[in-house]
């Protein structure tokens with residue numbers, strides 16, 4: 001870019017607009033022999049202006065085309081046009097610039113746009129001085145952000161001025177030769193320079209440790225680098241600037257942050273926010289787990305503690321789990337906990353109950369079916385549970401009730417993950433984790449040939465047995481409280497309490513239906529009991545016929561425990577002593593069975609060892625060494 005100097009001394013009437021014919025004329029309309037002028041920013045020589053170079057209209061074809069797009073208009077102090085070049089020679093454009101200026105000068109604007117006769121915007125830069133006002137006009141030749149910006153934003157000049165003078169983002173501009181063309185005032189002050197004193201000098205002479213010369217050479221941005229200047233460190237960004245033809249024409253350097261400390265503060269703020277996000281993520285995941293995680297499994301007896309430990313260990317491993325245990329012991333609850341504590345927790349847990357389905361439907365329910373494979377089938381076919389569980393877990397309840405022909409297919413999908421829909425030939429895949437449950441005796445079924453041994457091995461990668469409620473009677477208070485609370489929540493009532501006698505009564509039962517039966521029994525008492533505290537009589541024991549007890553014991557082949565003495569009792573006041581007797585009887589039997597090994601006795605009876613010691617002392621057993 002060549003700087004051209006012009007002086008407008010004798011304003012002529014508009015009709016005698018002069019053309020510049022200087023050999024190196026910039027395209028301005030000043031008369032030949034114009035005197036040098038200074039920058040309007042410094043304002044030191046009021047009559048001087050610096051203009052972008054433009055050639056006269058009668059030079060090369062290239063220059064002519066430039067003059068079709070640019071021009072200069074000079075107005076005298078009286079507002080009359082005294083000189084023009086390029087597009088400003090067109091009276092219509094010159095008039096529009098003149099009247100546009102009347103409007104924007106009130107608002108002290110230096111930049112505005114007018115419309116050319118062809119409809120394109122013409123951006124006008126105003127260079128005022130005391131005895132002339134010079135307008136540099138540029139018509140856009142293509143879609144250009146600057147033209148769009150100036151055309152659309154009538155305070156564009158203010159925004160550009162802000163960028164150029166913003167004290168927080170000191171700016172330096174160099175040209176292709178790394179010569180400084182602009183420095184923002186704050187930058188000049190920082191280097192102790194008079195306004196404009198750095199302009200025209202090589203960047204490395206003016207700006208300590210400058211790398212703008214490198215950027216203009218390499219064309220590569222440098223962002224967020226530290227820059228030492230005059231004993232302080234700043235974080236800076238340097239960018240190469242290209243023209244519309246992609247040629248490197250300049251580079252700008254800008255302060256991003258006052259110093260690394262500011263960046264450091266920002267980065268610690270980001271780290272703080274990141275750790276907060278991580279915290280809330282964990283909380284969310286805990287909340288999700290809680291909705292079906294271990295917290296739902298009430299009980300802190302030894303047996304429950306052991307069960308929870310097993311679940312926590314097994315859950316993260318992608319192995320099939322078989323949950324065994326009597327009905328109502330919480331197998332489904334345990335399956336949910338395993339899923340929620342596994343890496344598949346964000347996938348779904350699909351449930352299927354082989355015993356609840358007619359044998360004819362088990363296969364299609366599990367594997368799905370293709371369109372029109374049987375009467376009543378959905379037209380488009382349907383995904384089976386195995387397909388639905390892809391990416392998640394499949395809870396296969398009552399797996400022991402799986403029909404023989406389905407067992408073969410189940411075995412295959414467990415072996416290689418492939419299966420076919422009913423009525424289809426395509427081999428499909430599903431990646432699921434199997435959690436199955438059953439209260440059946442697999443040993444017997446395998447011996448009878450009703451359950452495949454190979455399938456048993458596949459489903460039972462890990463087998464977890466859920467303890468019967470009678471093995472953990474000390475959990476009954478917590479479970480009963482839970483039942484009362486759930487009942488109260490469901491019905492919007494205040495939760496009732498159980499009296500001590502009522503608790504003792506509950507703990508004396510055998511609960512063949514386990515937790516489910518206990519929960520129902522407690523709920524029933526909450527419904528029929530009159531007061532806020534549930535008493536033994538609220539369970540209906542007194543009026544019950546013999547055999548119609550609170551929790552009828554179920555004879556079991558492996559279970560040699562005697563039926564509780566209070567079964568069918570008609571004397572509620574004797575309950576507590578009856579419980580004591582039963583307890584002593586059980587403890588004696590277990591002590592005999594395990595040769596006095598208290599650890600095993602406590603485990604067998606589902607009571608803590610400290611409680612066992614206490615009871616043994618009351619029963620007159622000597623303080624024997626712990627076995």
Ligand SMILES: Nc1ncnc2c1ncn2[C@@H]1O[C@H](COP(=O)(O)OP(=O)(O)OP(=O)(O)O)[C@@H](O)[C@H]1O
Nearest residue numbers: 296297298299326327328329330331332333515516
């Ligand atoms: N440890 C426990 N804490 C709280 N509620 C429990 C617990 N164990 C079981 N329950 C409750 O008892 C009822 C039966 O539990 P679940 O259905 O999980 O048992 P299950 O062993 O799968 O029974 P089934 O073999 O009959 O299907 C449910 O209402 C369940 O919420």
